[in-house]
Amino acid sequence: MAFTWNPSLETGNSVIDSQHKELVKALNNLIDACKQGLSAEAVGPTLDFLISYTKRHFADEEALQKRSNFPDFQNHRKHHESLLKTVGELAAELKKNGPTPSVVNKLVRNVGDWFVNHIQKEDAKIAAHIKNS
Numbered sequence: 001m002a003f004t005w006n007p008s009l010e011t012g013n014s015v016i017d018s019q020h021k022e023l024v025k026a027l028n029n030l031i032d033a034c035k036q037g038l039s040a041e042a043v044g045p046t047l048d049f050l051i052s053y054t055k056r057h058f059a060d061e062e063a064l065q066k067r068s069n070f071p072d073f074q075n076h077r078k079h080h081e082s083l084l085k086t087v088g089e090l091a092a093e094l095k096k097n098g099p100t101p102s103v104v105n106k107l108v109r110n111v112g113d114w115f116v117n118h119i120q121k122e123d124a125k126i127a128a129h130i131k132n133s
Helices: 014-035 040-067 073-097 101-132
Strands: none
Touching: 014 040, 014 101, 040 073, 040 101, 073 101
């Protein structure tokens, strides 16, 4: 299942939206690579990019929250930490077992669905706060 960027994922903040588009693209690239049955080694660079870009995005987003005195910063940061833990566990599983159908399903469910839900609910709050600050 590919994730498609659509207006329901737009926060209205150009920096956040641009990075979210890249995250969706990176996740889709990883899912596609896994579905092609590539080896763990072949999928590795795509996975590494998704992890590093996610960390960069979270750092940028958290910096925006601090600058705007976003009141729910600590809770939002916990959401980020939780996803990074999940991605780390999936990365370890992928490296150990390869891109199995189970790993692909977990990527879709535990990462892709998380991103969509998080963007629509949590990141929209940040963008609204920044816009109104």
